Amino acid sequence: MTTTNPGLSRRRFLALGGAVAGSAAGGALAVGCSPASSTNTPVATGTGSAAKGAVTVMSQAGEFGPKEAKAASQALGLTVKTVEYDLTKLTAMLASGNPPDVVRGMGATETPYLVARQVAENLDPYFEKSSLIKADDIDPVNDVWRYDGQKQGSGPRYGFAKDYSQDCTLWYNGALFDAAKVTRPSATTPLLLDELLDEGKRLVKRQGAKVSVYGLNPNGLGLFGQLTWMTDLAGGKLTADDLASVDFSSPEAQRALTWYLEYAKAGIGPTVLNPDPNGWDGPTFQAGRMAATLSGYWLGGLFAGDAKSAKVAGFAPAPQFDTGRRVSPCFGATGLWMPKAGKNKDAAWAVMEWFLAGDPAKARAAGGWGIPPLKSLQKLMPQKLPYQKQAYDVQMAEKEHFSVTSYTPYARQDAINAVITRELPKAIKGAMPVGQFADTLNDQINAQLADGKKRLR
Amino acid sequence: MSSALTEVRRPAEAPAPKQVVRGKKPPGLKKARTFYLFVAPWIIGFVTLTVFPLGYAFWLSLTDSDGLSPRTHFVGFDNYMEIFRDPLTLSSLGKTGLFALVTVPLSILAGLLLAVMLNQPIRGRGLLRGLIYLPAVVPPVGAALTFRLIFDRDAGAANGILSGLGGSPITWLVDPNVRYVLYALVLWGCGGAMIISLAGLQDIPRELLEAAQVDGASYWQTFTRITVPLLSPVILFQVITGVIGSLQSFAPLLLSSGSLSGAGAVPQGNYMYMIHVFAQYFSASRFGYASAMLWLLFAVILLVTLVIIKVSARTVFYTVEPEGKK
Numbered sequence: 055m056t057t058t059n060p061g062l063s064r065r066r067f068l069a070l071g072g073a074v075a076g077s078a079a080g081g082a083l084a085v086g087c088s089p090a091s092s093t094n095t096p097v098a099t100g101t102g103s104a105a106k107g108a109v110t111v112m113s114q115a116g117e118f119g120p121k122e123a124k125a126a127s128q129a130l131g132l133t134v135k136t137v138e139y140d141l142t143k144l145t146a147m148l149a150s151g152n153p154p155d156v157v158r159g160m161g162a163t164e165t166p167y168l169v170a171r172q173v174a175e176n177l178d179p180y181f182e183k184s185s186l187i188k189a190d191d192i193d194p195v196n197d198v199w200r201y202d203g204q205k206q207g208s209g210p211r212y213g214f215a216k217d218y219s220q221d222c223t224l225w226y227n228g229a230l231f232d233a234a235k236v237t238r239p240s241a242t243t244p245l246l247l248d249e250l251l252d253e254g255k256r257l258v259k260r261q262g263a264k265v266s267v268y269g270l271n272p273n274g275l276g277l278f279g280q281l282t283w284m285t286d287l288a289g290g291k292l293t294a295d296d297l298a299s300v301d302f303s304s305p306e307a308q309r310a311l312t313w314y315l316e317y318a319k320a321g322i323g324p325t326v327l328n329p330d331p332n333g334w335d336g337p338t339f340q341a342g343r344m345a346a347t348l349s350g351y352w353l354g355g356l357f358a359g360d361a362k363s364a365k366v367a368g369f370a371p372a373p374q375f376d377t378g379r380r381v382s383p384c385f386g387a388t389g390l391w392m393p394k395a396g397k398n399k400d401a402a403w404a405v406m407e408w409f410l411a412g413d414p415a416k417a418r419a420a421g422g423w424g425i426p427p428l429k430s431l432q433k434l435m436p437q438k439l440p441y442q443k444q445a446y447d448v449q450m451a452e453k454e455h456f457s458v459t460s461y462t463p464y465a466r467q468d469a470i471n472a473v474i475t476r477e478l479p480k481a482i483k484g485a486m487p488v489g490q491f492a493d494t495l496n497d498q499i500n501a502q503l504a505d506g507k508k509r510l511r
Numbered sequence: 512m513s514s515a516l517t518e519v520r521r522p523a524e525a526p527a528p529k530q531v532v533r534g535k536k537p538p539g540l541k542k543a544r545t546f547y548l549f550v551a552p553w554i555i556g557f558v559t560l561t562v563f564p565l566g567y568a569f570w571l572s573l574t575d576s577d578g579l580s581p582r583t584h585f586v587g588f589d590n591y592m593e594i595f596r597d598p599l600t601l602s603s604l605g606k607t608g609l610f611a612l613v614t615v616p617l618s619i620l621a622g623l624l625l626a627v628m629l630n631q632p633i634r635g636r637g638l639l640r641g642l643i644y645l646p647a648v649v650p651p652v653g654a655a656l657t658f659r660l661i662f663d664r665d666a667g668a669a670n671g672i673l674s675g676l677g678g679s680p681i682t683w684l685v686d687p688n689v690r691y692v693l694y695a696l697v698l699w700g701c702g703g704a705m706i707i708s709l710a711g712l713q714d715i716p717r718e719l720l721e722a723a724q725v726d727g728a729s730y731w732q733t734f735t736r737i738t739v740p741l742l743s744p745v746i747l748f749q750v751i752t753g754v755i756g757s758l759q760s761f762a763p764l765l766l767s768s769g770s771l772s773g774a775g776a777v778p779q780g781n782y783m784y785m786i787h788v789f790a791q792y793f794s795a796s797r798f799g800y801a802s803a804m805l806w807l808l809f810a811v812i813l814l815v816t817l818v819i820i821k822v823s824a825r826t827v828f829y830t831v832e833p834e835g836k837k
Contacts, residue, residue: 141793145578171580264665264680326776327685331663468794475776479686502795509575510582 105401108133112144112154113390117216118409125414130404148173153393155402161199161213161387162459163279163467166297168391169201170463170510174212175392180403181211186411191428193218197458198387204296207458213391214410217424219350220382220452221274222283222372224250225335229366230257230267230345239346239370241448244380247284247373250346251317257345258322269322271335271347276471277314277478279385280348282459284310286383287375297462298507299500300470302492309375311481311488318482326475327482339363348372350386351449355423357441369445371452382455389427425449464506465499473498572802579796590803599787600804604811607784610690611757614697619749622704623742627734629705630712640709644702655766658696659684662767684767690780696763704749711745712738740828747827751819758812761785784808 202209254270290306662683
């Protein structure tokens with residue numbers, strides 16, 4: 055049996071049901087109370103001034119919370135409500151046919167997944183008529199929100215970044231470099247990954263067997279992304295052209311795996327075997343306990359209010375292998391998208407447009423937490439403090455090396471990362487040689503992708 | 512004229528039906544309506560929050576739903592069959608069983624030991640009882656995160672103490688040590704078991720213990736022949752609730768070890784059944800398969816509980832039998 059219409063009986067049944075809990079595991083599926091709208095034809099309204107009604111935005115409180123909702127309501131004459139972003143809740147709302155009108159998402163990794171499941175709305179008609187977002191002003195990074203069914207980076211736009219980073223660019227603590235007598239990274243010439251690893255080994259500080267200062271954290275936003283990038287740098291491809299399989303056995307992928315395993319075995323930074331208790335690099339860097347991290351431009355926003363970090367922080371281009379290939383990817387491009395089953399799309403677009411290109415976008419640009427998605431706003435990026443000016447110059451030059459990486463629509467990145475994380479400890483401990491590690495990853499991830507593909511039939 | 516011998520006994524007349532006065536509802540119906548009115552909130556809650564979700568979860572378990580896509584296929588019992596082919600599911604179930612096997616007796620024994628000690632007339636026992644019970648009221652999430660910090664390799668207090676004593680730091684939060692941290696976390700919360708055992712101990716008639724003393728029984732004999740048998744229903748309750756709780760363990764496993772980024776980063780030693788369920792639901796978006804896993808867990812819990820009850824029939828001593836006989 056196949057159901058293809060959101061308005062069929064299951065969803066109507068759900069809608070009548072009130073609330074659903076899938077399981078004691080927290081697989082709870084609380085549902086709303088009205089069936090999906092059948093009016094899914096977009097009617098673009100330019101600035102959204104003609105839009106009326108209520109709009110529900112699902113985002114994080116620090117990004118689009120009640121404060122932003124109030125400002126949006128005042129600016130647009132709409133009723134804007136917020137719901138805290140939660141995948142469980144989003145799933146339940148989508149399943150009930152009563153989704154939020156606007157949802158936070160990570161364009162780089164989520165777009166193909168959402169589009170393949172027919173969940174996200176094609177926003178091209180809205181962009182065409184927008185008065186705030188002009189085609190020639192859109193930064194190329196927003197192409198991660200495009201998917202043509204086969205390749206990411208082309209086809210319709212399904213969302214738009216609120217800000218972004220090229221996530222393999224390097225933040226370093228200059229004072230720690232100086233103390234270890236390691237030359238600070240160049241602002242123009244990217245380090246070689248092998249040099250960076252050697253430097254990390256010199257920069258790490260230990261008290262007995264305890265690591266008091268991490269020499270390097272190359273984990274980024276997830277290992278699959280990092281390994282995809284490094285394989286690309288080595289001149290290969292981790293994911294097949296049809297996005298339905300991965301190959302960790304190629305020489306290029308093996309080079310990436312070997313590099314990471316050498317890093318992990320050296321014990322110079324956080325790994326699955328020695329996770330950073332802070333959970334992310336910000337507090338560790340601010341505490342002077344991290345010499346270098348591949349974290350992307352956005353981390354610099356943290357230092358603006360922290361004079362100590364601002365004094366020592368430096369920014370450098372994304373490193374590369376000795377192949378001469380230079381790639382500086384984006385694994386996030388966090389932004390907003392609109393569910394296909396949303397009921398008030400014109401009003402939802404008005405809110406999106408205001409938030410992504412209106413006054414909030416200008417304020418964000420000046421905050422330094424990420425690069426604005428519109429070229430015209432990028433001149434507002436902070437350049438007052440020395441570290442800000444240096445990071446701005448490096449970042450502007452780095453833009454040239456951006457290209458869209460296609461992610462698979464057949465599995466969530468979390469699921470792929472979970473496989474890598476599960477098998478990694480054996481490889482780090484030496485219980486599994488790199489070739490066997492690659493084969494294991496191929497077997498498990500490809501099985502997962504095949505299952506995902508089957509479910510999309 | 513009829514004599515007593517020839518008198519024909521007429522059957523007793525059935526009581527005349529009560530006449531229903533027009534416009535007045537029968538009292539029985541009125542009572543029933545009142546009853547249903549009062550229990551209606553519970554019935555509505557039970558149907559919408561229990562019966563319907565269970566039915567929906569079962570339906571999901573027969574599909575390949577990913578929670579997002581409108582394209583959902585009915586796959587029959589494929590998900591249930593896959594459970595028995597998935598090595599990760601089976602190994603996580605095995606680990607969960609082992610975890611229950613270790614932690615349930617440990618925490619009951621620890622609770623019982625503490626209860627016996629704090630049932631003695633010692634000075635400050637009220638304070639001691641309170642202090643030992645305190646961890647049991649700490650929310651599991653808070654407790655798990657605290658343990659995570661305590662056992663962190665580089666910044667944790669446990670390794671700080673070890674270093675102070677001249678020892679080498681231990682990587683507590685990864686395999687194979689991570690399971691000991693988990694056992695410690697479970698034992699840390701044994702104040703709950705202590706309170707239940709304490710209540711059971713205080714319910715034991717003093718005359719029985721005094722009679723045993725008069726008869727010359729040693730403390731150990733009194734404990735094993737009187738205290739433990741009389742506590743056996745309390746212990747049975749702890750075993751059943753403990754096993755059910757252990758088999759469903761989730762938050763402490765997720766939060767006390769590995770990365771906070773999700774179920775995928777939980778070390779293998781702590782990768783138990785509910786973690787795998789969570790990973791299937793929210794990392795892999797396999798709602799159908801994860802629902803089938805939960806139904807399997809329900810069946811396992813039901814089976815284990817029935818076995819425990821059956822086995823306990825020979826060993827648990829009830830002062831009042833279900834029929835009311837002493």
